[in-house]
Amino acid sequence: MSPPADGSLFDDDWLTLREPVDHASRAHGLAEQAARWLARYALPTVVDLGTGSGSNLRYLAPYLGPDTRWRLVDHDEKLLARVASRSGQAINQTVATEARDLAHELPAAIAGGDLITASALLDLVSQAWLTRLCAQAATQRSAVLMTLSVDGHIRFDGQTEADDAALLAALARDQRRDKGLGMALGTAAPAALINELARHGYAVTAQPAVWHLGPQRAALAHALLTGWARAAGAALPEHAERFTAWATRRSADVAAGRTVIRVGHVDVLGLPGRDFGG
Secondary structure (H helix, E strand, O other): OOOOOOOOOOOOHHHHHHHHHHHOOOOOHHHHHHHHHHOOOOOOEEEEEEEOOOOOHHHHHHHOOOOEEEEEOOHHHHHHHHHHHHHHHHHOOOOEEEOOOOOOHHHHHHHOOOOOEEEOHHHHOOHHHHHHHHHHHHHHOOEEEEEEEEEEEEEEEEEEOOOOOOOOOHHHHHHHOOOOOOOOOOOHHHHHHHHHHHHHHOEEEEEOEEEOOHHHHHHHHHHHHHHHHHHHHHHHHHOOOOOOOHHHHHHHHHOOOEEEEEEEEEEEEEOOOOOOOO
16 A cells, blocks of 8 residues: 555655554554464564565564564665664664565575564565465464555545545556566455465464544545555546545545545464464
């Protein structure tokens, strides 16, 4: 759900804007369960895919012990360098970075991970990519925690707007195109992950993680709406100007307190086998 129209580049300002809302919205109980799972290992390794600015690291680190070893994986070397420079001592855990193309280097990226995790990544990947990830995770008995995957539930509370339906339909169309990891699953991603993990014998827990964007989050709402309009305009170029105008109106509605946007996501935790003791 990133503003860049190509769906593959993540602006640092956007990532900074969304981090507080991401952290507040997440299913905190799943982080606690994952931490209990990792406590069985003397030196657990966590692989974070699509690290970006390190939001997932900063969220999960307080749940985990000081002996946790992180491998942060992203294609963007500049973002990884910034994360590494400010994270290691701050979280009192070992942090290493790997610049990898997840379209072609997924097996190497996740090899040896006791927990494989990602935030706001899953809806960008293809079914084939997800199938490969879950198969390897099952072979090496890795836990899997995928968070903040969009589920298609978007609601505008308050001020009505005639173009909402047209924009959301075009946005859904854009969400299913290739974002660099095959034809994207989009809002089907959470269900696809649950099914794949269950097929490999995982105990799976899924919980909602809903963004609530009102006037106190007007800057994030504006960035989100502008990104949606850009993506919808790319899907239906003949309506690009209409969608841009829609984003301007909707941003004003949120800033004035006339509208609250609710954006649905799902957090999914999979634990291998039946021997997890809770």
